[in-house]
Each structure stands twice: as structure tokens, then as C-alpha cells.
Amino acid sequence: MRNIDIQSIKQRFGIIGNSPLLNYAIQVAAQVAPTDMTVLITGESGSGKESFSKIIHQLSPRKHGQFIAINCGAIPEGTIDSELFGHEKGSFTGATDTRKGYFEVTDGGTIFLDEIGEMPLGTQARLLRVLENGEFIKVGSSKVQKTDVRVVAATNVNLLNAVEKGRFREDLYYRLNTVPITVPPLRERGEDIYLLFRKFSSDFAERYRVKPITLTPDAVEELLSFRFPGNIRQLKNIVEQISVLEYDRELDANKLRHYLPREQGGSQVPAIMAKEPGADQSFSERDLLYKVLFDMRRDVSELKKLVFELMTRQPGDGELLKEHSHLFENLEQISHVRPYKSTEQPEPYYLPVQQARHEEDYEEKVEDISHETEEEGLSLESMEKEMILKALKKHNNKRKYAANDLGISERTLYRKLKQYDIEN
Numbered sequence: 001m002r003n004i005d006i007q008s009i010k011q012r013f014g015i016i017g018n019s020p021l022l023n024y025a026i027q028v029a030a031q032v033a034p035t036d037m038t039v040l041i042t043g044e045s046g047s048g049k050e051s052f053s054k055i056i057h058q059l060s061p062r063k064h065g066q067f068i069a070i071n072c073g074a075i076p077e078g079t080i081d082s083e084l085f086g087h088e089k090g091s092f093t094g095a096t097d098t099r100k101g102y103f104e105v106t107d108g109g110t111i112f113l114d115e116i117g118e119m120p121l122g123t124q125a126r127l128l129r130v131l132e133n134g135e136f137i138k139v140g141s142s143k144v145q146k147t148d149v150r151v152v153a154a155t156n157v158n159l160l161n162a163v164e165k166g167r168f169r170e171d172l173y174y175r176l177n178t179v180p181i182t183v184p185p186l187r188e189r190g191e192d193i194y195l196l197f198r199k200f201s202s203d204f205a206e207r208y209r210v211k212p213i214t215l216t217p218d219a220v221e222e223l224l225s226f227r228f229p230g231n232i233r234q235l236k237n238i239v240e241q242i243s244v245l246e247y248d249r250e251l252d253a254n255k256l257r258h259y260l261p262r263e264q265g266g267s268q269v270p271a272i273m274a275k276e277p278g279a280d281q282s283f284s285e286r287d288l289l290y291k292v293l294f295d296m297r298r299d300v301s302e303l304k305k306l307v308f309e310l311m312t313r314q315p316g317d318g319e320l321l322k323e324h325s326h327l328f329e330n331l332e333q334i335s336h337v338r339p340y341k342s343t344e345q346p347e348p349y350y351l352p353v354q355q356a357r358h359e360e361d362y363e364e365k366v367e368d369i370s371h372e373t374e375e376e377g378l379s380l381e382s383m384e385k386e387m388i389l390k391a392l393k394k395h396n397n398k399r400k401y402a403a404n405d406l407g408i409s410e411r412t413l414y415r416k417l418k419q420y421d422i423e424n
Helices: 006-013 020-032 049-058 080-085 121-133 159-164 170-176 192-208 217-225 231-245 253-257 285-312 318-323 380-394 399-406 410-419
Strands: 039-042 067-071 110-114 135-137 144-146 150-155 179-182
Touching: 006 020, 006 049, 020 049, 020 179, 039 049, 049 067, 049 110, 049 150, 080 121, 121 135, 121 150, 121 170, 159 170, 192 217, 192 231, 217 253, 380 399, 380 410, 399 410
Parallel strands: 039 150, 039 179, 067 110, 110 150
Antiparallel strands: 135 144
């Protein structure tokens, strides 16, 4: 096996980093380059897959031939066959001339098919024929043509899953995956993140004629802990943004956080996870959202109780409570919280009670207790007791009719009689 100078390859192709995963990927690319084997490069979007296709081409005997990079996901399905294999004049509307496709133009060179998972199934069948026999047919033609093209493909999706779902041909997958190369995501490259930051900072400083951005030690830690879902492309955009917008050329962790999107660990809302096959399907996204809302409601209710209790124990807060009484209307058992008592006792203020209990407890609401009272300053319990006594007297102590008059159930009325020690 020939000796491979990985460091010289990095310098030649402008690759920054010393991650073992990165070095291994470069080594595999350099080893397979002199052959004509088909290569499948896998990795997340923005991780630098195209750089590896260039390494393979430039270190191969085809380096003097053409190299063309094509994004399969960016070409419309109706024209991708024409783009790749060419077409004859008049083969479809708008085909005013015969056109050569990329496989004909790059004869003797290398073609890089990025986002191969986005290629339509019909085009996949045509590509398979090129890989197996070196043959293709132009759109609108019946003549078989030959080409000598090396194919390097790349994808950021799991092609085996696409095969299982019928979106990618299984025979094409195994034909492409002769030699797999996995490009590591930026978050798995450790200190490479900071090295890339410094490189981009220097580049943008030269471009915009400003001082390079530097980071304090705590900012470096913050940078290294960020996950960078957009990988190198995202890091480069962030560094450019900082280089243009920041007056202070040294950033601490707090300033750096303003430029890092809050997609990791910032939210307390549980993530909606995809269901695994065979998992309990009854636990839906709606269940999770309801749980979050109920927890929030409970926390707010507890906080309101605490605030109310603290305010009622302090002298002089009666007016404040009156001004904001609507904030405490939904509290349960609020009438049992007694106001502060001292030698200089403020005027007591009691909030209206809304007893909206569950049916198992009280069955129905007690509403509209807004009648006039005979004496000012009576507590709500006294008012409620007085209303019950009046209703019983009105209906000759017949609980059924008294309950109807009060707008409550007979069972609730019975409990109120016990509560207030009223003899029927």
C-alpha cells in the first residue's frame, strides 16, 4: 500500500482540521482515487462532501479530464434526463437543437452527483445502465452511445431507508456503494470547530478589511459545545455575520450566544419524537401538548395562590388586591386565606369565589352570588350561608326547590348545610 501524506492533501485542497474521523475519510478518498471504482460519499448537509469528490478526481488518472458537479435535487424532474444524457432536436417541446448531456461532455472525466437520493426513479434506471455498461441513450433517440465516466455520488439521507420505502433502486444503491466514504459532521470533529472559526475569521477580516474576530476562553467552550446542525456552512455564515456586525473584535461567551441559534436545549417543551414501529400509537402529539399546557396551568395557579397569600399577610395591600382582583378570580379555596391582622389592621378585602368544581366533588358551579347583603363587610361564607337560609325559608325547607333556586344540585346543597352547620 502506497504511503499517503494526508497533511499535504489538506493543504492542497484547503481542508482544515485534525479530527481522526476526518483524516480517515481523506485516507480512504486518496486510496480509492487512482482506481475507477464508484464512490458513495455520505454526510450531513454542509459537511464538505464536494471537497472529497475533488480529491478523488484530482488524485486520479482522470485529473486532466472534465470534472462536473451536479445537484440532482436542484434539477426539475422533467428535464434531468435531458441534462444528464442529452436530447435530440424535436424530442420534446422547446428542444430546438440537439444537445449533449453531462455524461457525454465529461467522457474521460469525473461526474459528481450530489443529493443522489433526490434523483427520480426513471433517471436512476438510466444511470444504472451507465454504471454497468457505460451506455446511455439521449432523450428522443434510439441510438446507444458509449461514455467513459467515473461517477462519484453523495447524499445526506439514508439510502437504505429510501430503498425500503421504494424511493431508491436497490440495485443502484449497491452499484454506487462500491466504496463508501463517511464525512463526519462538524460536531464530531472536536477542536476542528475552533480551527475553522479562526480560518474563517482571518478570511473575512481580509475581505472586509477589519481586525480578525477572537474569542475568550469561555467563548471557545461555548463554540465547541454548540451542535452546528448546518455544519461547516453554518459556522462560516456565523463568522461572517460576527465579522461584519461586531465593533468589539473580542467576543465572550455571552456575546457569542447572540449569534448561535437557540435550537439546542433552550426549550423546556418536550420534543415530539417519531414513533418506532410497534410502539404505542395511543400516545400522540396532542397528548404531549395537553400535558405541557396542563403543567403550565398548574404552575401558574400555584404561583397565584402564593402571591395572594403573601399579599394578604402584609398590611396596606388591600387596595392593590382590589385593583388586580381579576388575576385571582380562578383560584380555588381562596376565601380560606385570611388577611393580615395587626394593631393597625387594614380594611379586609375578599375576592369573589368561583367554585367550579369537578362533578365528582360538587357536580355543578355555584354562580351569580351577587345579591345585596343586609350588612356591609360580611365575608363570602356569610353571604353564601345567608342565601341558603333565605332559599330554604322561601321554599319551606324543601331542599330540592331551594337548590334549584340557588342554581346548584341538591347534593351540593346538602354539603353546604353540613359545612355551615345549618339545621334543616
